[in-house]
Amino acid sequence: MTRIACLLGSPRPGGNSDLLAGRLCETAESHGAASRCHALRDLRFRGYSETDSDPYGPDDDLAPVLADVKEADVVVMATPIYFCNMTGLLKQAFDRFFGFFKPDYVTNPEPSILDRGKTLVLVQVQGEGPERYDDLLGHYGPALDKLGFARRELIRSCGVRAPGDVLNDKAALERADTLAAGLARAQGG
Helix, strand or coil, rough: CEEEEEEEEECCCCCCHHHHHCCCHHHHCCCCCCCEEEHHHCCCCCCCCCCCCCCCCCCCCCCCHHHCCCCCHHHHHHEEECCECCCCHHHHHHHHHHEEEEEECCCCCCCCCCCCCEEEEEEEEEECCCCCCCHHHHHHHHHHHHCCCCEEEEEEEEECCCHHHHHHHHHHHHHHHHHHHHHHHCCCC
């Protein structure tokens, strides 16, 4: 069964990135996958520091989320574009992925403790058109390579501002449904 860990990076409950990620997870579940969604806005956590004694960082509300990420086959990161990038909430959580690196990650050919078979899905929504911001997967590619996310998928919806606008983006909804069904089947879900 495909296991999905979904990180909702929007500070706005029920916003477009929440809705699109929810659609992806619900569709995957209808095909036999199991998903856990974590609204980062509801958690209290801080960023990662190399001085943290635990590899996942401090023992705060994000620690169980990172444990879900470690066990998941698919990691979904959902975010609106805020100030040309992912939200600060999602970036701070993503920074904690540093704890998945082995101590010798700089020289180790297998720098991550994560299984190499993981898939990362970025759900990116933005109020501006597609000519702005591009997708973030390329920007974070070097870190995703080191972490072992060989497969990366993007679901992008542009021109969505008001809550619920994404529900009118037929292409993004279809992409979410198709991708979810394929991910569930890929792991035998």
